[in-house]
Amino acid sequence: MTEKKCKYCAMMIPSEAKICPHCRKTLGWTTCAKAGLIGILFVVLVPALSNIGKSSKNSQTPPDPYSAPRGVCRMAINQVLHDPDSAEFAAGSSWYVETRKDGKILVQPQVRAKNAFGAYINSTWNCVTRQEGGNITVVSLKQIQP
Numbered sequence: 001m002t003e004k005k006c007k008y009c010a011m012m013i014p015s016e017a018k019i020c021p022h023c024r025k026t027l028g029w030t031t032c033a034k035a036g037l038i039g040i041l042f043v044v045l046v047p048a049l050s051n052i053g054k055s056s057k058n059s060q061t062p063p064d065p066y067s068a069p070r071g072v073c074r075m076a077i078n079q080v081l082h083d084p085d086s087a088e089f090a091a092g093s094s095w096y097v098e099t100r101k102d103g104k105i106l107v108q109p110q111v112r113a114k115n116a117f118g119a120y121i122n123s124t125w126n127c128v129t130r131q132e133g134g135n136i137t138v139v140s141l142k143q144i145q146p
Contacts (some may be wrong), residue, residue, distance in 0.1 A: 036075050043071030066097045066105065066126045068136050073127035076138045083114040104139060105129045121146060 002015045009023040019026055028114045047067050070092045078084040092108040098106045107127045124145040129136050 023052060036078075039075030040070050042074065043068050066107070067092070069097070069105045069107050069117055069127075069129040072129055072138060073125070073141070074137045076127060076141050077109060077111060077125055080141065081111075081113050082116050086094065086114040086120070087138070088112040103130065105131075108144075 003012045004015045006013050006020040006023060008025040010019060011022040013020055018026060027077055035107045047063055073088060078087060096108040108124055110124050112120055112122050123143050126144050128139040132137050
């Protein structure tokens with residue numbers, strides 16, 4: 001069995017370890033990190049892939065200005081869910097989206113996911129985002145319908 005150093009406490013641990021036996025830190029990809037990566041890929045790749053195969057400028061539909069806020073809200077919700085792997089989001093195009101006078105964007109995603117008791121719950125969220133330069137951040141996130 002090979003060993004490696006823990007990146008947190010520098011103690012030697014088995015190379016197959018998912019959790020350091022000394023400091024108890026999680027090694028490798030966590031569920032939240034995986035969800036974040038999937039969200040980023042969703043935000044970046046979906047708009048890019050939607051333009052493949054379109055031949056002329058006139059036949060292209062304009063890009064969806066709300067795809068990035070939808071993706072950021074999806075990632076934020078995944079971070080607060082009890083079981084993010086069970087999350088089933090409704091199609092992003094069906095989410096209510098509103099641009100407010102102050103420039104913030106309200107997104108209301110619908111998601112079906114397991115709660116702490118293992119039961120699937122349908123819920124709606126209020127996710128308010130703000131764009132600062134090229135970054136979109138979540139200003140507030142609140143479950144409005146359990």
